[in-house]
Amino acid sequence: MSDFANTPSPPYYAVIFTSEQTGNDQGYADMATQIRKLAKQQEGFLGMESARDKLGITVSYWKDLASIKKWKLNTEHLIAQHKGQTAWYKQYKTRICLVERDYEFK
Amino acid sequence: MSDFANTPSPPYYAVIFTSEQTGNDQGYADMATQIRKLAKQQEGFLGMESARDKLGITVSYWKDLASIKKWKLNTEHLIAQHKGQTAWYKQYKTRICLVERDYEFK
Numbered sequence: 001m002s003d004f005a006n007t008p009s010p011p012y013y014a015v016i017f018t019s020e021q022t023g024n025d026q027g028y029a030d031m032a033t034q035i036r037k038l039a040k041q042q043e044g045f046l047g048m049e050s051a052r053d054k055l056g057i058t059v060s061y062w063k064d065l066a067s068i069k070k071w072k073l074n075t076e077h078l079i080a081q082h083k084g085q086t087a088w089y090k091q092y093k094t095r096i097c098l099v100e101r102d103y104e105f106k
Numbered sequence: 107m108s109d110f111a112n113t114p115s116p117p118y119y120a121v122i123f124t125s126e127q128t129g130n131d132q133g134y135a136d137m138a139t140q141i142r143k144l145a146k147q148q149e150g151f152l153g154m155e156s157a158r159d160k161l162g163i164t165v166s167y168w169k170d171l172a173s174i175k176k177w178k179l180n181t182e183h184l185i186a187q188h189k190g191q192t193a194w195y196k197q198y199k200t201r202i203c204l205v206e207r208d209y210e211f212k
Contacts, residue, residue: 004124007201010201014201018110020110049124049161050163053157055110057156059124059163084211085211091110091211092211093110093210096207097206098203098204099201100203100204101202102200104197105195105197105198106197
């Protein structure tokens with residue numbers, strides 16, 4: 001996940017997921033790959049950007065709130081969320097946002 | 107910048123700044139430190155979260171659009187933006203977002 005998300009003109013939605021890992025990363029990389037692959041297949045998915053050093057920040061972009069809600073309740077995603085809470089993440093915060101404007105420099 | 111932002115209950119605003127660096131980082135660290143310090147002093151500033159590996163993602167949180175606009179036009183910030191475009195950043199994208207909901211795990 002090293003590319004810029006090629007999002008459409010606003011409005012659209014962003015989910016900002018900020019996390020701190022426990023240090024136990026057993027199974028994490030495989031699950032992360034699988035979950036990203038699955039997210040991309042969801043209706044309303046527009047893109048994803050991710051970076052990690054001490055904190056991890058992953059921003060996924062979505063067409064609307066309905067798409068985000070559906071993805072949150074996706075069975076495989078729920079399994080990953082549970083594993084995240086019991087093993088990988090010490091702390092995380094999720095913010096659901098309406099992107100009102102964007103601009104870029106290239 | 108390794109801590110979670112201690113933001114209030116929504117609604118508030120987020121500015122998602124996604125960047126790719128050129129590899130020329132002369133003067134970057136000092137300017138980044140200075141700009142973060144300055145941002146924290148602005149009216150309406152609520153917090154900031156940052157991570158970088160290949161991509162850099164910095165999310166700053168603000169009380170309202172007026173605070174964001176004022177910060178965007180701050181003189182020292184404008185100088186940093188210009189230096190960013192001419193030296194440090196190959197590409198960046200900025201998204202202005204209304205945070206509608208948030209939840210956390212600790």
